[in-house]
Amino acid sequence: MTQVVMIGAGPTGLTLAMLLAKRGIAVKLIEASRSFRRIFRGEGLMPSGLAAIAQMGLSDAIEQIPHRAIDAWEFYIENRPIFRVDEPMESEGPPCTLISQPAFLEAVLEQANECKSFELIQGNAVQDLLWQGDRVSGVKLGDGRAIAADLVIGADGRNSVVRQRANLALDREAQSFDVLWFKLPTSPQFAKENVFYAILKGKEGFGAFQSSEGNFQVGWSLHKDDPLDWQQIDWAGKLASTSPDWLAAHFRQQKDAIERPLLLSVVVGRCPQWHVPGLLLLGDAAHPMSPIRAQGINMALRDAIVAANHLVPLLQQSNWAAIDAVLPRIQAEREPEIIQTQKLQQAEVAQGELIRNVPLLRHAVSRLAPFIRSRVRQSWLERQLKLRQGFAQVVLKV
Template sequence: MEASTQCVVVGGGPAGIMLGLLLARAGVEVTVLEKHADFLRDFRGDTVHASTIRLLDELGLGEGFRALPQSKLGNFRLPMEGGDSVVLADFGLLKAPYNYVAMVPQWDLLNFLVEAAQQEPTFTLRMNTEATDLLKDGSGKVVGVSYRTRDPLTGDTLGTGEFRSELMVACDGRGSVLRSRAGLVPREFPVPFDTWWFRIPRDADETDPVASISPRFAGSEVLLSLTRKDYHQIAYLAAKGSDAKLRAEGVESFRDRVARLRPDLADRVDQIGSMDDLHLLDVKLNRLSRWHEPGLLLIGDAAHAMSPAGGVGINLAVQDAVAAARVIASPLLSETLDDDHLAAVQKRRWLPTVMVQTFQRVLHRVVFAQVMAGKQPNPPKPLVFAARRLPGFPKLPARMIAFGPRPEHAPDFARRKP
C-alpha cells in the first residue's frame, strides 16, 4: 500500500504530536506515525515546564491543560552532605502564571494534544504503525518511509506499506530508526547512571497529589517516585552497567533496596514479582552534529538524547517542534522546501541544546557521579554560597530551568483564542 502526504512525522511523543498539531494548524497535510497502540509507557517523563505551559496558552489550550491531573513543583533542590539540601532554583520568584513546573502524566498530555490536533482537517494520526526504513530517489534525497502495521494485542505484523512525502521528520526518540537508516551517528557523552522502572500499588488513603515526585538518596542509590492515581511509578537509579549485577542478586535483594529507600512502601515491595518487572532504561546523553539530510529532519531525542537530570527533555523537544513548524510550514505549503530550511531549524535550536546538555553534564558530575560512587553530593561552594546568600540568585536558574535558553513562542498561524 502506498500513500502520500505533505509531511510525515515519525514518532508520537511530545515533539511529534506538537509538530503535527502546529503544521496542521498551518494547513499542511501531516501524518504522524506511532508504533504503539496507545501512549501508556511508564518510562516517559512527566515534567511540563513553564515554556510549554505558556505555549499551550498561546495555542488556546491552557484551560484544558490545567484541567488535567497534575501537581506543581515550586523549587529545585540540590542534595548536600548530611542529608541537607540547598534551593538552587525557586520558581515562585518567577512571574505568575508561569512560576512552577507541572507534573503531568505524559499519556494525559499526549492524548490532550492529539484531541486538539484532530480538530484540524489536515492532521492524521496512525497508531500501530512503525516506520522501518527510508525511501530515497536516485539523487539520494529522502522521499518517504516504509512502514509496517501491527496487531495491538499480539504484535503480529498485519501489513506493510510506504508513505511518500516532501519531508520526513524523525521524532522517534533516542533509539531513532530513521537516524540509524540515514547512517547518522551521535556524539556520546558519559552518563554515570542507568534507571530501572517499576510499579508499586498506591493505598487509597495516601495523600500525595497525583503526579507529585518524591526523591530519596541513600549511599550509592537514588529512588524517584512519581505518584499516579492507583500506583507509584518508581525509578531506581544506580551506577551505569549495574543491570547484570542487580538481576543476579535476585528480586528479594532488590525488594530490600526499595524498602530501605522507601520504608513507607516496605509493606508492598512483594508486589515486585520478579526481576522481569523491572524495565531498564539505558540512559543516554548525546547529540548529532547534523540534524538533517535532503528530505529528512531530526528533532527531539532523535537529534539529541537528553538525560533525565532536570526533567528538561520533553520541553526541549517541544521547543524544537515549535521552531521547526515556524520554519518549514510555509515552504511545505508552497512546495519550496529545501535543505537550507532544515539547516535553519538546527541553527536556531543548536545553542539551546548545547547549553541544556552542558547543564546536565554538570549535574551528572556534582550530584549523580558522587552518589553513584557512594559519596555524599557536594555541589561547588560558590554555587551554594550564591544560592544561600544572594536573595535574587535562585530566580536565575529558576528561569533557565522553567523556560530554557531561547524559549519558543507559538507561530501566529497556530494561535487560537480559548
C-alpha cells in the first residue's frame, strides 16, 4: 500500500511530499495538470515563507531560479504620492522576494525525485475518494486506477475536488472584488529598483510591479459594482488614465503588447473542519487566502512544515488510529495563524474600500498627504510586519 497519496503539486503538496519522501515515507503525488506553467501563480515570499524554505533546505534552489527582491512599496491616491516604505521594513529582513513559482516547483520536484519512495503521477486528475467504512482509504483517478493509502492529503487548491468529495464545508468570507491580471513588457525605468506600486484614482485602482521573470505585472481590482464590461475595455487607455504621468507613459507605449487580462475570482474562507478519518486538507484547499499581501504561498509552506512534524513519526509506523488522531492537532496548530492573517487581510480590504467609496476622504488623504504621511505610513506598516513574519513559530522538527 502507498502510505500517502498527495493531491496537488503546488507549494503545499510538493514541498510536503518532498519532506515525507526524504524521511523514507512512500508518497504518490497526483497532479491533474501536465505542466507547472500556468498563466498566474503567486510569486511573493515574505520573511515567513523564506524562513520555511530555508528550513526545508531549499534556499540554494531559490538562488538558482529567477527571483527578485522588492525594493520598496509606494502608494498613490489621485495621482499624488502618499507614502513609501523601503525594504526590508524597519530593518527587519530579509526583504519580500518574488520567485518564479513554476521554476521553484521544478526545483523541489528534482529533490523529491532523488527519493526512491516518491512517485509523481502527472496529467491525471482525481475523480473520487475510496472509502473503507467511514474512513478514506485512497483515491480513484480519471484513468480508472485505484490507489490505496494510509492517508490522503488534499492540497489541490481553492476549488479542491478532494474537499468536495469528502463533503467538507468551506465557509466563505464576503469579498467585494475580483482581480484582472495583466502581463506586459517592462521598461528600463523599472530596472534600477523593483517597487510595488498601489494606485487609486477615483474608484479605480490597481497594483503593479516587475516580476521575477522580468515582465511588468498589473493586478486591477474589479469590484462588483463596476459598470464597465472588462472584456471590451481599451486597457492601455484605462490603465494610463488611472496612473501618474510617468507610469501612464509606459502603458501607452506598450498598448499593443498588453495581453488580454486573466480574471482571477477571489475566493476567501476556511473549512470549519480540515479532516475526516484518513484524509487531511492543507493550503488553499482548507483555507483559501485573499491575494492581499501575497499570503497564500507563505501559509502553504508553513502548513507543510507543521503537517510533517506531526505525521512523519506516525506514518513511519503506519498506525491508522494514531494518524487519524493527529489530524485535528494539525488543524489546531495552524488555524489560529490562518484566522489572524485573514483578519488582517480583511482590514486591508476594508480600509481600501473606505477610501474608494468616500470621495471626501479620498480627496482629504491626497491633499493632506504631506501632513498625515507619517501617521498613515505607520498604521500601514504595523499591519505589514504581522503579515510578513506570521503569528506563530513554525519550526521543522523531524
